[in-house]
Amino acid sequence: MHSPMQRKQAPMRKKGIAIMKMKFRNLKIHQKILFSNTILFIIPCLILSICLFYFMQRKGNIQLNESRLVILRQIDENLEDIFEEIVPFSNYFICNTDINKIISRDSYPSGFQEMNALKEIRNYFSNSRIIYSNLDYNIQILGFNGKNYSLEDMGETTITYPDIEKIKKESWYPALQECSSAIRYIPAYRSEELQKASQESIIYAVKLIKNLNSGREVALLSIEIDQTLIQELFARGMNPHNPQFFIMDETGKIFSSTQEDLVGKNISLDTYIHKLTENSYGYFPARINGVLSQVCFVTNRTTGWKLVMYDEQKGLGWANNQMIILILSISVLYLLLTVLMSFYNSKYISTPVQKLKSDMDIAEKGNLSVRATIESEDEFGELGKQFNSMLNTIENLITELEEKEEEQRTLELNALQAQINPHFLYNTLASIRFLIEMDMPEKADESLVALVKLLRRTFSESRKLITVKEELSAVENYLILMCNRYQGTFEWDISVEKEAEECLIPRISIQPLVENSISHGFCSKTETGHIQITGSICGEDVIIRVIDDGIGGDSTKIQQMIDQGLGIRKTEQFNGVGVRNVHERLRLFFGEHYGLSVSNIQPEGICINIRIPLHYIPEHGQYEKSKKERL
Incomplete structure (x- = not known):
């Protein structure tokens, strides 16, 4: 139930809302846009201002704390540097055999010998000041035999030494015995005895000295770190x-x-x-x-x-004042932008549409090079981007149609190349397993290393063109694998001129020819076969020959098959898929003048010639980029 006052106020609210609607309808269009944009911008502006205040203050605190952590880490690193330089300084005394002998003795036969020992210790202390001239630490050696030595004790002043027996009763000493091989750092307040030596020390680096022969504990080494040194570390921060x-x-x-x-x-x-x-x-x-x-x-x-x-x-008050000034400035800027955008929308809203329509008329007449000018990121700007994207797509489709045939040809060649790898890998792994079973670990290891090198070259190499030298390195690994697999079946030799080794060749160009000789040339040969790979310069070209003395074949038919893709009988020395792949790739890279040619070798055998240019400048990215990466 509503009270009488509420029932009376309801018609008044409705009347007020109706009056406001009427006044808004009577406003001119630019006034409506100005009024609406002002209302719409004020609320986001206030929300944004509050968010900016919160996030900027939060981010500022985080950045300030992170910078403080950086300072602390630097102080900590400086403290670690002190600890690290103490290690060799202490080892100078702990690992010295002469000092170890002196402090390990329980007594001396005469006072003269004891004075000589003290003199010798002082000489070592003096030498340490020269060797470690950059370190200003006092060091004390408190012997369990009652003899004490100090870097400051040069016979000129009287030094007060701590009582080693009282030190052994202090709370920190058992922990030192448990880890006697390491230096332990203790605050000065934890050892009343060590503080007797110096009231300025704030940290003591202590370590037990053991006899180098028997390993028994003979003394306590104490290095004093002064408060001034720690204060200097703080001062840097x-x-x-x-x-x-x-x-x-x-x-x-x-x-x-x-x-x-x-x-x-x-x-x-x-x-x-x-x-x-x-x-x-x-x-x-x-x-x-x-x-x-x-x-x-x-x-x-x-x-x-x-x-x-x-x-x-x-200092937070001033920071808050700066933040308030920033927020007020942003609010005023938002209000000004509201007014400007209101006038802009009411007067110039049709301009982008007219410009886009004009560009579409030009494109309709066949001029696909026209592009819409993008002047904003609103809906009109998106329309312009989509129009430009449409024209780019049309031009790309035309270009793709021209490149499609060449791309398809390249993909087919890549597919042929991919077909070679699995079969070869399975057989090679089987042969390695056989070598292991036959107790031939050297051969198995040699094959495994060659396989790894070959696979790394095959699968990790992204260049289309490599040097002849690199290709022959891969072929050599392949021949090692095949020799260990078909032991006693064939022998091989590689002889290529030095200058020819630096010429460029499509990768995996020689290996299929060698594989053809092994798989088909020696398949029915009872004697040991021979494969010879040579390379020489012939004018402006390089000729690489793969020669074998296998069962031979009809060189005319083989050449016809390479050129035209016609099949031949398997009993002849040839497998057309891999070799024709090589021939096509050579012509694709270097032109119709280059590729493979076949000739017979008397009395038996066949020779396949690879012709490549001596000087070839690859397309951008084919070779030079990868070469720089290797260097």
């Missing part, structure tokens, strides 16, 4: 916003920081600890000392410590 840094160990305790009041404190909130420990790197908002900050962190891969950068979230 500073920027105008002055972010702060600290290093937290696996227990959650901060032992180094650009803010001194944080040193020695533990991260108290479990939420922050969880975020820092569950991932190796990342960023999240947090409150540090009561101030809202953005925290970024990475994990050092050597120690597992967390390198943390935090920066107060300040």
Whole structure:
């Protein structure tokens, strides 16, 4: 049930809507377009402004945090560089046999010998300053025999050494014994004894020294890393916003920081600890000392410590003001575009239609070169694109009809070439298996290597033309396979002039001729056959001959079959499919003057001649591109 007030307001709303409709109908067309476009643009403009504000702020925070991670990773890499340079520095003392002998001795017969040992140690320390002049670390060797040595102990000052027995009782020492072959890095706060040597050290690199002969532990090596060095790493990551840094160990305790009041404190909130420990790197908002900050962190891969950068979230007010100015500017621009587009649509909407109609009249008269001018990306622009696409399709169809015959011929030749490979592959694999079964691993290995090279050349090669030298390399692999398959059936020899080897030839041009000699020339021959491949220059051409002393054949009929495609009997030395394929491809590439010719060899045998040009410039992309890729 509606209340009396609601029943009274309903007719008033209907009357107001009717008045607005009437006023809108009375507007002129350009006023209607202006009013409609303004309403339609204001709402998207507001939505776009809000989205822009949100996404730009979000993207800005992500980019800022990613840049902070880059800084942290660089600091971490610098810290890793310090750890890496400590390794050879420590090995200089640990792997030195003289030092090892001195610190392994429990006692000396006389004080003189003990002084000589100390002098020798000091000499090594002095030499280390020269060899590792770029490293400024103090190193101490705390012997289990009670003898201690330091890089700073040159007899001029008194050095306070830690008590090695007390060190053995500290909490970190058992872990060092478990992994005695590696350097372990510990924060200074974890060892009260090591801090006696230097209050400036923040990290200690410690390692147990063992006797090189017996393997017993004889001393503890300690290398001091000063706080100033770590602060220098932090200083390199500073920027105008002055972010702060600290290093937290696996227990959650901060032992180094650009803010001194944080040193020695533990991260108290479990939420922050969880975020820092569950991932190796990342960023999240947090409150540090009561101030809202953005925290970024990475994990050092050597120690597992967390390198943390935090920066107060300040300066956002100015950023918001800039964003508001940007959004207002975009809104004003949208309003201006609305007005301009309204006038444009009302006055010039018919212009693209008239231009398109004129272009269609020209095309109708037979001039297919005409193209519509695309001035916009609206429906009229799409019509123009479709019109241009239609004319392009008509021209392409005409071109395709002209190229169809040549393309079909090429596809047929490619199909013939593809038919050769499967049968050959199956037989070759069977022959390799036979060699293995016959306990001929050398032959099987030779065949397998030749097969791999041949298949790589056949299936990985994208060039249509290759050098004669490359083709002969493939043929040689093929002959190796056939010799191992038909052992004792034939012998072969290849002799080609050096200059002829660099000429271009369609790939898989010689192999079918060799295959023909093996499969048909020697099929009924009882004696060992011979195949000879020669290559020589004849004027402006190169003649490659494949000669065998097989069962022979009628060279006239074979030549007729090659030229005209007529079949011959299988008992003769010839298989027309592969050889005619070679002949057709040679003529297709080089012209009618080139191809195959056949002649008889007395008393038995046949010679197939391949004629190719000495100097041939391939079409663009046939050879030169692949040649550059190989180089």
